[in-house]
Amino acid sequence: xxxxxxxxxxxxxxxxxxxxxxxxxxxxxxxxxxxxxxxxxxxxxxxxxxxxxxxxxxxxxxxxxxxxxxxxxxxxxxxxxxxxxxxxxxxxxxxxxxxxxxxxxxxxxxxxxxxxxxxxxxxxxxxxxxxxxxxxxxxxxxxxxxxxxxxxxxxxxxxxxxxxxxxxxxxxxxxxxxxxxxxxxxxxxxxxxxxxxxxxxxxxxxxxxxxxxxxxxxxxxxxxxxxxxxxxxxxxxxxxxxxxxxxxxxxxxxxxxxxxxxxxxxxxxxxxxxxxxxxxxxxxxxxxxxxxxxxxxxxxxxxxxxxxxxxxxxxxxxxxxxxxxxxxxxxxxxxxxxxxxxxxxxxx
Numbered sequence: 223x224x225x226x227x228x229x230x231x232x233x234x235x236x237x238x239x240x241x242x243x244x245x246x247x248x249x250x251x252x253x254x255x256x257x258x259x260x261x262x263x264x265x266x267x268x269x270x271x272x273x274x275x276x277x278x279x280x281x282x283x284x285x286x287x288x289x290x291x292x293x294x295x296x297x298x299x300x301x302x303x304x305x306x307x308x309x310x311x312x313x314x315x316x317x318x319x320x321x322x323x324x325x326x327x328x329x330x331x332x333x334x335x336x337x338x339x340x341x342x343x344x345x346x347x348x349x350x351x352x353x354x355x356x357x358x359x360x361x362x363x364x365x366x367x368x369x370x371x372x373x374x375x376x377x378x379x380x381x382x383x384x385x386x387x388x389x390x391x392x393x394x395x396x397x398x399x400x401x402x403x404x405x406x407x408x409x410x411x412x413x414x415x416x417x418x419x420x421x422x423x424x425x426x427x428x429x430x431x432x433x434x435x436x437x438x439x440x441x442x443x444x445x446x447x448x449x450x451x452x453x454x455x456x457x458x459x460x461x462x463x464x465x466x467x468x469x470x471x472x473x474x475x476x477x478x479x480x481x482x483x484x485x486x487x488x489x490x491x492x493x494x495x496x497x498x499x500x501x502x503x504x505x506x507x508x509x510x511x512x513x514x515x516x517x518x519x520x521x522x523x524x525x526x527x528x529x530x531x532x533x534x535x536x537x538x539x540x541x542x543x544x545x546x547x548x549x550x551x552x553x554x555x556x557x558x559x560x561x562x563x564x565x566x567x568x569x570x
Contacts, residue, residue, distance in 0.1 A: 224256045225549065226294035228285075230303025232261030235275055236431075236451050237408065238478045239325045242382055243300060249542030258292045260285070260305060275433065282308040289313075296320075296549045302328060302351045314354045319550035322355040323380065324348070324369065330473040334412035345372050356550040361476040362500040378548045383538035384481040388454065391487030391530035392462040400425035401522055404464035404488070406457075406479040407471070409433035417470040417493075419443045421515045430460055461486035466521045469498060470514060477501060480508070484533035487526035491517035507532040 227247070231239050247257045265279035285308040289297070297313060297320040299306045306322075313320050329344025352358045352374060359380035360366050366377045403423050407413055410433040419427065419439065427446045429439075440448050452460055461467065467483035469492040480490050480501045490508035492498035502508035507529045511517035 223254075223296070224258070224292065224294045225250065226258045226260060226289065226292050226297045227300055228260045228297065228305050228309045229300040230262060230279070230305045231276065231301055232259060232263060235277075236453070238474075238476070239300070241478055242325065245383065245385060245538045246542055246545060249538050250546065252539075253542060253546070255546070258294065260288055260292075260309070262305070264288060265305070278303065279305050285309050286312050294552070296551050298323070298545075298549060299355070300325070302348060307351065310351065310354065313552075318552045319356045320354075320552075321357040321359060321378075321549050322352050323359040324352070324365070324374075325361075325475060327473045327475055331412050334473070335410075349373055357548045359545070359548055362496070364496050364500050365475055368496065380545050380548060381536060381541055382476055382478060382481070383536045383541035384478070384485050384533050385538060386485050386534050389458050389461065389482045389485035389533075391485065391526060401465035402426050402428060402463060403491075403518055404428045404430065404460065404467050404483075405470070406430040406460070406467065406483070407469075409435040409439060411435065412473050413471045415439065415470060417514055418468045419446060421518065423515065423518055425465070428460070428464065430457065457482075458486055461488050464488050466491050466518055468492070468514070468518055471497065473497075481533050481536075484508075484529045487530045489521040489524040489526070489529050491521040493517075503532055 227243060229243055231237060233240060247259065250257050262277035262279045265284060266281045267277035267279045270276035270278050282304055285305065289309065289312060299309055299320055299322045328348055329341045332339050332344050333341050355376060357378045358374055358376050359378050360369060361380065361382055363379065366379060369377055402425055405415060405418055409415060409431055429446055429448045430452050432451050436448065461483045467480065467488050467490045469477055469480055469490055472493055472495045474497040477497045483490055484507050490502055491514060492508060492510050493512060493514060494510035498510050502510060504510055509517040509520040
């Protein structure tokens with residue numbers, strides 16, 4: 223089977239979406255699929271205004287020839303950016319089936335950066351993009367319910383996984399030293415990072431990641447260690463060295479960094495909102511509280527072994543098989559027959 227993924231975000235950018243898609247491609251190839259990724263790397267692009275890390279492809283007339291060259295059996299549109307819209311237009315004009323996914327709360331993302339743009343306009347724009355999709359993939363049952371309430375149809379569950387081979391736990395106690403509170407993610411307005419950085423916590427605060435707010439945050443919080451992007455074993459080591467991962471975002475649809483931290487045995491402190499509520503088990507793998515400082519301090523007492531066990535319940539192989547079962551072929555037939563999936567799940 224030849225499957226084409228169209229994404230407006232790809233390497234070398236570091237984000238939860240890129241992490242998810244890279245893991246998906248690796249697992250699909252291991253299952254015998256031939257996977258192509260159509261990304262800004264295949265086109266001429268310009269930096270996104272206000273967020274130069276994001277490349278916006280502009281020679282979109284080449285999308286059609288790229289799809290023809292790959293000759294896919296199925297197409298998945300991962301993002302609602304220029305490439306996603308161009309591929310959607312070409313496929314829809316020819317009556318060809320495709321799937322889409324909602325990785326982020328895009329209206330909230332845009333509203334956080336440009337408050338003049340109302341949420342209602344953002345959701346209308348998203349509904350227009352996803353309306354012709356044969357399967358609109360979301361990460362959790364909670365997101366299915368919420369997006370259905372916003373008028374989205376044909377929503378299907380595609381749960382994400384964690385690389386338990388890369389993110390291994392450190393199960394011995396961290397010792398009697400000062401605790402380390404860690405943030406991992408983009409340094410951008412929608413992440414509400416100040417909710418963490420303003421807290422009066424014992425020990426040390428560390429921030430892994432980059433983004434448009436980094437220079438300002440480093441100036442305002444000189445006592446916080448800003449480590450930039452980390453990858454691979456270096457990132458896993460940062461998780462293992464932390465006492466608590468702090469997840470201050472209120473707008474993420476999931477938050478893969480929480481799964482990565484848990485796989486390393488590190489508990490999570492977060493607000494009680496979608497994303498954390500779908501990943502964490504209260505009092506076992508994390509603490510969710512509107513008082514984020516209280517959540518951070520209570521999370522220090524959680525069992526790291528229990529955290530690691532929680533993360534290992536969903537492998538990327540299981541996620542890839544679920545994704546594949548949701549894909550329509552271009553002629554509208556399913557890529558896999560309906561029915562229960564036989565997947566290999568990691569065990570604690």
